[in-house]
Amino acid sequence: MxxxxxxxxxxxxxxxxxxxxxxxxxxxxxxxxxxxxxxxxxxxxxxxxxxxxxxxxxxxxxxxGGAPAPPGSTGLYHVAILYPTRAALADALSRLDAAGIPLTGASDHGVSEALYLDDPDRNGVELYRDRPESDWPRDEAGGLQMVTRRLDLAALRAEATLR
The missing domain is CATH 3.10.180.10 (2,3-Dihydroxybiphenyl 1,2-Dioxygenase, domain 1)
Structure with missing residues (x-):
C-alpha cells in the first residue's frame, strides 16, 4: 500500500x-x-x-468548432468553483439570472450549497460554498452525514449584493 x-x-x-x-x-x-x-x-x-x-x-x-461529448460518454462531469461566502454565491446566481443562463440543479448538501449548470460547450459547472465544518450534519456517532435537499433559491437570491 x-x-x-x-x-x-x-x-x-x-x-x-x-x-x-x-x-x-x-x-x-x-x-x-x-x-x-x-x-x-x-x-x-x-x-x-x-x-x-x-x-x-x-x-x-x-x-x-467541435460538438459537446454525447450523453453516455466518459469525460469531465463538472468543474466545481468554490465561493468564499453565501453572499458571493448569491452574487454568482445574480450573474447567471442576468445572463439568462438556466440552472440544471440546485442542492443543499448539508456541508455545502451548490448551483449546477452547463457552460456553452455543455461542460458541467458547479458553483458552491462550503458551510463551516462546525455546521456539518453528523450522525449520532459523530460521522459526517451528507444530504441532498432542494436549495432555497429565493432565500439565496435575497442575499445577493449585485443588483
Missing amino acids: TAPIDPRARIGHVHLRVADLDRALGFYCGVLGFALMQRYGTQAAFVSAGGYHHHIGLNTWDSA
Missing part, C-alpha cells in the same frame, strides 16, 4: 476543451466574472480569480 497524498495538495486548475474561445470567454469572464490573464490568439486563454496565474485554461487545440 502506498502512503496517502500530502493533505496540503490542491487542484490548481482545470483545462477545458472548447469549440469557440470567444464564446467560452464570454461565459467565464463576461458572466462568471473571471479575469483574463493571458490569451494565445484564437487557440487558448487562461482565466483567474484574484490574480492567480490561472484557475481555468480554455483551448481549441483539438476542439475548434
